[in-house]
Amino acid sequence: MSPDFEKQIHELLHCRWHAVASWTWDAQDETCGICRMPFDGCCPDCKLPGDDCPLIWGACNHSFHLHCILKWVNSQTSQAHCPMCRREWQFKE
Amino acid sequence: MEVLGSSEYNLETLSDDAIREITESYDGFFTTVESLIAGAGDSSVEKEFVSHVSTLCKYGLDSLVRDHFLTSLEQAFQKTGAALSFWDHLDDYCGKNHTDYGEEIHQVLCKALEEISREKQYHDKCTSMVVHALKSFKEERLNSDAERVELLFSRFQSMLSSTLMTTLPQHFPEILHWYFKEKLEELSAIMDEDDTQELESDGMDLDESGEMDADEGYSRHDELVKNIGKVVRDLRSIGFTSLAENAYASAIFLLLKAKVHDLAGDEYRTSVLGPIKEWIQAVPLQFLNALLSYLGDSISYGTTSSCLTSPLACCPSPSFFKVVTPSQGTVRWKLRLEYFAYETLQDLRIANLFEIIVDYPESSPAIEDLNQCLEYTRQHSKLVESFISSLKYRLLTAGASTNDILHQYVSTIKALRAIDPAGVFLEAVAEPIRDYLRGRKDTIKCIITMLTDRSGRNANGSPGDSLLEELMRDEETQENVGFDDDFHTDDKQAWINASRWEPDPVEADPLKGSLSQRKVNILGLLVDIIGSKEQLVNEYRVMLAEKLLNKTDYDIDTEIRTGELLKIHFGEASMQRCEIMLNDLIDSKRVNTNIKKASQTDIELGESELSVDILTSTILSTNFWPPIHDEPLELPAPIDKLLSDYANRYHEIKTPRKLLWKKNLGSVKLELQFEDRSVQFTVSPTHAAIIMQFQEKKSWTSIDLAATIGIPIDLLNRRVNFWISKGVLRESNANVFTLVESITDSAKNESEELLASDEESERSIAYVEDQLRKETTIYKNFIMAMLTNGSMAVDGIHNRLKMFYVADPAYDKSLQQLQSFLSRLVAEEKLELRDGMYLLKK
Numbered sequence: 001m002s003p004d005f006e007k008q009i010h011e012l013l014h015c016r017w018h019a020v021a022s023w024t025w026d027a028q029d030e031t032c033g034i035c036r037m038p039f040d041g042c043c044p045d046c047k048l049p050g051d052d053c054p055l056i057w058g059a060c061n062h063s064f065h066l067h068c069i070l071k072w073v074n075s076q077t078s079q080a081h082c083p084m085c086r087r088e089w090q091f092k093e
Numbered sequence: 094m095e096v097l098g099s100s101e102y103n104l105e106t107l108s109d110d111a112i113r114e115i116t117e118s119y120d121g122f123f124t125t126v127e128s129l130i131a132g133a134g135d136s137s138v139e140k141e142f143v144s145h146v147s148t149l150c151k152y153g154l155d156s157l158v159r160d161h162f163l164t165s166l167e168q169a170f171q172k173t174g175a176a177l178s179f180w181d182h183l184d185d186y187c188g189k190n191h192t193d194y195g196e197e198i199h200q201v202l203c204k205a206l207e208e209i210s211r212e213k214q215y216h217d218k219c220t221s222m223v224v225h226a227l228k229s230f231k232e233e234r235l236n237s238d239a240e241r242v243e244l245l246f247s248r249f250q251s252m253l254s255s256t257l258m259t260t261l262p263q264h265f266p267e268i269l270h271w272y273f274k275e276k277l278e279e280l281s282a283i284m285d286e287d288d289t290q291e292l293e294s295d296g297m298d299l300d301e302s303g304e305m306d307a308d309e310g311y312s313r314h315d316e317l318v319k320n321i322g323k324v325v326r327d328l329r330s331i332g333f334t335s336l337a338e339n340a341y342a343s344a345i346f347l348l349l350k351a352k353v354h355d356l357a358g359d360e361y362r363t364s365v366l367g368p369i370k371e372w373i374q375a376v377p378l379q380f381l382n383a384l385l386s387y388l389g390d391s392i393s394y395g396t397t398s399s400c401l402t403s404p405l406a407c408c409p410s411p412s413f414f415k416v417v418t419p420s421q422g423t424v425r426w427k428l429r430l431e432y433f434a435y436e437t438l439q440d441l442r443i444a445n446l447f448e449i450i451v452d453y454p455e456s457s458p459a460i461e462d463l464n465q466c467l468e469y470t471r472q473h474s475k476l477v478e479s480f481i482s483s484l485k486y487r488l489l490t491a492g493a494s495t496n497d498i499l500h501q502y503v504s505t506i507k508a509l510r511a512i513d514p515a516g517v518f519l520e521a522v523a524e525p526i527r528d529y530l531r532g533r534k535d536t537i538k539c540i541i542t543m544l545t546d547r548s549g550r551n552a553n554g555s556p557g558d559s560l561l562e563e564l565m566r567d568e569e570t571q572e573n574v575g576f577d578d579d580f581h582t583d584d585k586q587a588w589i590n591a592s593r594w595e596p597d598p599v600e601a602d603p604l605k606g607s608l609s610q611r612k613v614n615i616l617g618l619l620v621d622i623i624g625s626k627e628q629l630v631n632e633y634r635v636m637l638a639e640k641l642l643n644k645t646d647y648d649i650d651t652e653i654r655t656g657e658l659l660k661i662h663f664g665e666a667s668m669q670r671c672e673i674m675l676n677d678l679i680d681s682k683r684v685n686t687n688i689k690k691a692s693q694t695d696i697e698l699g700e701s702e703l704s705v706d707i708l709t710s711t712i713l714s715t716n717f718w719p720p721i722h723d724e725p726l727e728l729p730a731p732i733d734k735l736l737s738d739y740a741n742r743y744h745e746i747k748t749p750r751k752l753l754w755k756k757n758l759g760s761v762k763l764e765l766q767f768e769d770r771s772v773q774f775t776v777s778p779t780h781a782a783i784i785m786q787f788q789e790k791k792s793w794t795s796i797d798l799a800a801t802i803g804i805p806i807d808l809l810n811r812r813v814n815f816w817i818s819k820g821v822l823r824e825s826n827a828n829v830f831t832l833v834e835s836i837t838d839s840a841k842n843e844s845e846e847l848l849a850s851d852e853e854s855e856r857s858i859a860y861v862e863d864q865l866r867k868e869t870t871i872y873k874n875f876i877m878a879m880l881t882n883g884s885m886a887v888d889g890i891h892n893r894l895k896m897f898y899v900a901d902p903a904y905d906k907s908l909q910q911l912q913s914f915l916s917r918l919v920a921e922e923k924l925e926l927r928d929g930m931y932l933l934k935k
Binding site for chain 2: 015016017018019020021022023024025026027038040041047048049050051054055057
C-alpha cells in the first residue's frame, strides 16, 4: 500500500452514513390473531403504529395488539382465555 | 286615353274655337317648356307658360302636361349632358388606385356635385312652377288629383336618380368611400390635436395662444363638417342617399376599427374599453352629430327657398327618421358604433386570448375588457371555438412540456373564472386540455410538484407559496362569502338572493347541475385530470416517500405543512399513510439521538471501529410506505458492525421491536483523497460499498467484486460505471477495475454535477406504474377465468370486477387503467381483441 493510499482509506473512514431501516415487532406471528391486522401495522382503533399501538405477550407466548387483547379480556365476564389456545389469559411478566 | 276621358269636355262637343285654342296653347306650351328648361325664360315666358298650362288643364289635358314636361326635362337632362358631365369629372380617377387619388379629388367631387345640384335645383324650380300652375287651377278639384300632382316631384326625382344610376361608373362608390375616409381622418387628427392642446393648456395656465388654437381647431372642425355635410346633402339631393350613407358609415367603421386596433394592439396590461368609448364620443359621434344637425338644417333651408319639400323628405331612405330627429339618430349611431367597437375589440382579444392568458395576472385588464364586450355581444361560443383551436395548435402539442400545459390550464381557469363565474365555457375549453393531459405519463407528477413545490413558482407573487397555499387562500375568501350568506338568511336576504338569481347561460350542460352547485374549483379541476383523488394521494405518497428517503437531516417542515394542506382537501383518512410516514421521520430523529446518547457512555472505540456518530438512520413503518426496492448488499465489515450495533441498541431501547436494515438505501457522504486533490461524493450505499472494497485491493475483477458485495454482476457493472465516469476507477482489462490514483484529466471534474443528477434518476421507490402493474396482475387470473365463459367488452369486465372484488384489496381501477391492462394482456398474447370484445387466445 502506498502512502497515498493509506491517506485515502483514512479519508474514507470519515464518511457520514445515512442508513435506512424498517422496524418490526419481534413476534412469531405476522398478524394479530384478534383483528387480523399485521403486527407492524396497528389495530383498527389506532392511527399510528409502533409505540402507540404496542404488542403484548401472554403467558402462553401468544401475542396480540395490546388494545385488541384488552378489549377481549374486558369483554369476558369470568376469567378470560387466550383467543388462540384457550388457556387462561395471563400477561407475560 | 285618360286625357279626354276624364275631362268634362267631350270630343264631339268641342267647338272649332276650342280646338283651335287647344292647339294654340299646346304649341305655346311646347315652346315655353323648352325655353324654360333651357333656362332662357324670364317672367313673361313664365306667365305665358302658366296661362298655357291652365288652358290645357281647362280641357282636361293636365296629365298630358305632366308627361310632356317630364319627358322634356329628361331629354334636357340627357341632352345637356348634366349626368355625363358629372361622371366626366370623375372619369380621370377611374383607372387609379385609391392611394393615387390625391387632394384634388375632394375639390373635383365637390365641384361636380355642386354643378349637378345647381342643375337639379333649377329643374326643381321648373317642376315647382308646373305644380304650382296645376295646383292653382285645380284647387277645387278632387284630392286624388292633387296627390297626383305631388307625385310629379317623386317621378322627377326617380327619373333623375335613375338616369344617374344607369350611368354610374363602377369606381364611384370607391371614390366616395375614400373621400369620407380622408375627411374623417382629417377630422380625427384635428380632434387629437385639440386633445393634446387641451392637455397642454391644462398643464399651464390657459394662455391666449392656446385658446386661439383651440378656437381655430373648432372652426376648422366646423368647416370640415360643413363641407362634408354639403357633399352628403348634394348626394342626397341627386338620390344617392343610401350610397352616401354606406360610404360614410363604412368610413367611420373603418376608422373605428383602426382606432381599436391601434389602442388595443398587443397591450394587455391596461384597459382600453374606456379610451375607445371616449374616442367614439369625441370623434365619430361628434362628427355625426354635427353632420346630422347640419342636414337637419337643410330641411328648413329647402322649405324656405321654394315650397318644395326637402330633398331629404322626397327620397325615403333608411336614414329618413334619423335626419328628422337628430337626437334619436345619434343615439342609434352611438349604439351601432359601440356595438361595433365591442365586437372589434372582442374579436381582437379572442384572437389573442392565448397570449393574454399566458401572462394572466398581468393581463387581467384585457380579460376584464373582454368580459364587458362579451356581456354586450354574447358571443361566448366564438371565444370557446377560437380558444380551443388555438389551444390545440399551440399548447396541446408534443413540444409543450406538461408543466407549461398545466400552468396554462390553471391560468385559463383563473382567467375564464372572471368572464364566466359559472364555469360553463370553462368546461368546454378545459375539456380538450384535460383529455390531452390524461394522455401524458408525467401529468400526475407534474400536478403534484406544482401543488406542493414552493420554490419560486411565480416570480411576482409571494415567493414561498405553493399553488396549494394559494388555492387555500382563494377558497377561504370564497367560503367566507358563502358563510356570510348562510348566516343572514332571513327573509330579506332570501329575497335579495332570489332577485339576484340568474339563469344559466344557454350553453350550459344541464347534466352538470345548476349555477349554485357548480363552483369553479381549481384543485377540483386538477384532480379531475387525474381521475380520482385517491390516485393523486397515492402518487403524492410515492413522491413523498422518495423525498423522505433522501433526507439525511430529518428536516420535514415543508412536507408536514403540505401534508396538512392536503389533509384539508382530501380528508384525513386518505392522508393517513402519509402522516405515518412523516411520523416515522420524527421518530427516527428521536431514536437516533437516544441511541447516540446511550452509546457515547459505554463504548471504547477499537482501532478499526467507526464512531456511531457518523451513522444516522431513517426507520420506516414498512407497511405504510410504498413498496421499496430491497436489494441484498454486503457492506464492508466496519460499517456492517456499526449497523448491527445500532440495531442492537435500538432493540435495547424499544425492546420487543427490532430493526431490519435496508442496506441498499440511504446515502453516503464520503471524501476521497487523491494525490493531487480531494473530492466529495454523495452516493448510494452500493456505490460506497464498491469503492470501499478498493481500500484493500487496488484492482478487482467484476465477478469477485460482485460476489464480495453480494449483488448481481450486471448491477455491479452499472454501479461501477459511476466511479469510472468520475475518473476514480478505470477498467484496465476486460472486467477488471483498477483504482486511479491521480487524476490529471481535469475535464472529468466538469461533468460531476451532470452525472450526479443522472444518478438521482435511479429511484429507490417503485414507480406507481410498476405498482399498478403489480396490482392489476392480481386481476389477471380472474379476468382469464371470466373470459372462459365467452367474450366480453371492457365495460363488462370492469363492472364484473367491481361487483366481485369488494373485499380487500377492492377493485379501484378506472376503466382506462383496465383498458391499458387488457391491451397489455393482448400484447402478451393471452387475450385477443375482436370487434371491441376481449376473448381468450386459443
